[in-house]
Amino acid sequence: MSNVFDPRPATHAVASQTRAARATREWQQLDAAHHIHPFSDMGSLNKVGSRVITKAEGVYLWDSDGNKIIDGMAGLWCVNVGYGRKDLAEAAYQQILELPYYNTFFKTTHPPVIELSQLLAEVTPAGFEHFFYCNSGSEGNDTVLRVVHQYWASVGKPGKKYVISRKNGYHGSTIAGASLGGMGYMHEQMPSQVSHIVHINQPYWFGEGGDMTPEQFGLQRAQELEAKILELGAENVAAFIGEPFQGAGGVIFPPSTYWPEIQRICRKYDVLLCADEVIGGFGRTGEWFAHQHFGFEPDTMTLAKGLTSGYVPMGAVAINRRIADALIDGGDFNHGLTYSGHPVAAAVAVANIRVLREGGVIDQVKHATGPYFQDTLRQALDGHPLIGEIAGAGLVAGMQLTEDAKTRKRFANGGDIGLQCRDHCFRNNLIMRATGDRMLLSPPLVISKAEIDELVGKAKLCLDLTAKDLGLL
Numbered sequence: 001m002s003n004v005f006d007p008r009p010a011t012h013a014v015a016s017q018t019r020a021a022r023a024t025r026e027w028q029q030l031d032a033a034h035h036i037h038p039f040s041d042m043g044s045l046n047k048v049g050s051r052v053i054t055k056a057e058g059v060y061l062w063d064s065d066g067n068k069i070i071d072g073m074a075g076l077w078c079v080n081v082g083y084g085r086k087d088l089a090e091a092a093y094q095q096i097l098e099l100p101y102y103n104t105f106f107k108t109t110h111p112p113v114i115e116l117s118q119l120l121a122e123v124t125p126a127g128f129e130h131f132f133y134c135n136s137g138s139e140g141n142d143t144v145l146r147v148v149h150q151y152w153a154s155v156g157k158p159g160k161k162y163v164i165s166r167k168n169g170y171h172g173s174t175i176a177g178a179s180l181g182g183m184g185y186m187h188e189q190m191p192s193q194v195s196h197i198v199h200i201n202q203p204y205w206f207g208e209g210g211d212m213t214p215e216q217f218g219l220q221r222a223q224e225l226e227a228k229i230l231e232l233g234a235e236n237v238a239a240f241i242g243e244p245f246q247g248a249g250g251v252i253f254p255p256s257t258y259w260p261e262i263q264r265i266c267r268k269y270d271v272l273l274c275a276d277e278v279i280g281g282f283g284r285t286g287e288w289f290a291h292q293h294f295g296f297e298p299d300t301m302t303l304a305k306g307l308t309s310g311y312v313p314m315g316a317v318a319i320n321r322r323i324a325d326a327l328i329d330g331g332d333f334n335h336g337l338t339y340s341g342h343p344v345a346a347a348v349a350v351a352n353i354r355v356l357r358e359g360g361v362i363d364q365v366k367h368a369t370g371p372y373f374q375d376t377l378r379q380a381l382d383g384h385p386l387i388g389e390i391a392g393a394g395l396v397a398g399m400q401l402t403e404d405a406k407t408r409k410r411f412a413n414g415g416d417i418g419l420q421c422r423d424h425c426f427r428n429n430l431i432m433r434a435t436g437d438r439m440l441l442s443p444p445l446v447i448s449k450a451e452i453d454e455l456v457g458k459a460k461l462c463l464d465l466t467a468k469d470l471g472l473l
Helices: 019-034 043-047 086-098 110-121 137-153 175-180 216-233 258-268 291-295 321-328 343-358 361-383 414-427 449-469
Strands: 053-059 060-063 068-071 128-134 163-167 197-200 235-241 274-277 300-303 317-322 388-394 396-401 432-437 438-441
Touching: 068 449, 086 343, 086 432, 110 128, 110 343, 128 137, 128 321, 137 175, 137 274, 137 300, 137 321, 137 343, 163 216, 197 216, 216 235, 235 258, 258 274, 258 291, 300 343, 317 321, 343 361, 361 388, 361 396, 361 449, 396 414, 414 432, 414 438, 414 449, 438 449
Parallel strands: 163 197, 163 235, 235 274, 274 300
Antiparallel strands: 053 060, 060 068, 128 317, 300 317, 388 396, 396 438, 432 438
């Protein structure tokens, strides 16, 4: 039988296969016939067929062929409390029975969104007392733009319109979110971009630091913000937005000098500092929010993913008191979504945050499993011929594929090598993401030390197999 996948309806030959294989084949055929996947080459995908995930528990997934897979990416950076939580399912079920939906327009609210807002005010840093709700991080960053512009208009500075972001930053896939993001391949497929958004270079020392020390490079890249503000005119610049660490860009952790200098510049020129905490929020680095790990204080935070641990879609923007007061006194805020503050999503978010806080999950990441993961990963890959850098904290790590670690020489075809390594991961029942020439891990926060050993062991195996392909082992 040919190895090329045929998306046409099953034939009698397919029907004669084992029941499990026939089920997989039929799912793949239906998927190919009707489903367009995100960020995918559908022609190539349909030739081989999608992997069909059928169930999950803890840190593991199972596919339709019965393979047990360890999820080193917590879904898409989001399943912080792990799969199969009955308490989250019960919260959703009870809320669906009581009030499955009502909107928060027209002078209306409901208990779940009130309770969630109070709880978020307790777990976010001091000064964050107000929250606007949406359905995703992309919508959250759209909302940030609206909040920023409404704020400056409310305080009598409507000329402040420019928002500065970074190349290779990721802020979502809507037109506004992708405009904020600095990924050119996304911009190429957009018919237009949001105006008054400009980009500066990223703080990627390994790839772009040259002969500078990390500390020198961090200051130099932060000072590009000051140069851009002066170029545009401080009276025209509304905000700077950045991920505390770049997630989809490759888990790039900036040098220690970077964020304090960014904050100093924002305060000097009266520019709002907006943290995209979609990936870093709710415990990923061992702190509630990743900006706390880096030691700066934002004016807004974009939240999603870990807000509900991915059990239902929800996003939010946390707004500090100074900005919120201006919005409250500034008249109509003409922005909203049908599902803003959805009662079922809010109920699940409340249950999720209680697990993170009362279950001690984030404390466990900070003091036990996070350090263990970082140490175990570095010990396993110390001196590995493919690895030039491991960046990370808590339960997130980015591993740089490199031709020569000492000189920081990258492979000319590093992206291809990353995909080659990812293919080995697929075959060995590991989810490890490839972003260009960096391999990424971000497992559920409830992972145990024994499961970390398994995760790191499989990651090393797949890197070893890739090195062997290249003749390096």
